[in-house]
Amino acid sequence: MPELPEVETVVRSLAPHLAGRKILSAEFTSKFVTPGDRKKLAKRVAGRSIEKVTRRGKFIVISLDSGTLVVHLGMTGKLLLDGDRGAHTHGVFTLDNGVLLYDDPRQFGRIEWNPTRVAKLGPEPLEIGSEEFRARLRRRNSKVKPLLLNQAFLAGLGNIYVDEALFASGIHPLAIASRISASRAARLHQAIRDVLTLAIEHRGSSISDYVDANGERGDFQLMHHVYGREGEACVKCGSPIQKIVVGQRGTHFCAKCQRR
């Protein structure tokens, strides 16, 4: 469910409700979502006040009056305000003004205390400049699609938005990063900014079950040009959208508009 636009939407829907609130108690029930000592984690957050809720890459950063709680939604994670507990509720935060639930059927998501992972993230795609982006691309000899999915290279892109940005900039997913021309690299940089910005305006993509903290769906999935459109006509040239596997991920592109 969560790439940068979805996580940003969750943070924006969460922040006004959580800022200044106190966590009265917490309960965690999954050894996958909360690896290590779950009781200890619950004890650590109990009694803490929430100062702010922000985003870094695909991570939701909850700054407390002492320490930081970081949530990664994995593939199917949801943070829900005042919802009902379900079969896949693995985290419950009782607040002074309500309840915050963490739901995650596949349990690929994580709730962690001061994780080191966040420090290893690459630059934010909406903050990095065109020149620096091009320089970073030039230094890598890997295929551009897996490189853009690498969170240490750039933080926040996932399978949907990489495919969409490569289509928008006319770059083949198997192109070697270091061999992309300066002008096309600049186009890719702009395409990433454009697709992320528009997706945030549309509150993310709800393909299967993504919703924000208030349970509302996004609608950017209606504006996808290649992702999930295998066999359908390319919006630019009409030829059928292809689907291949790159780095174990389904990869959608137009063979005519994205030459190698």
Place this chain on the structure above:
DNA sequence: CTTAATGTTCCCCA
């Protein structure tokens, strides 16, 4: 029954 799914990490090999 098989396959794929908005993600990440770990292991092996070149």
Place this chain on the structure above:
DNA sequence: TTGGGGAACATTAA
């Protein structure tokens, strides 16, 4: 150190 390939993690839906 970099890069490729594969498996693993849990669950559901097609």
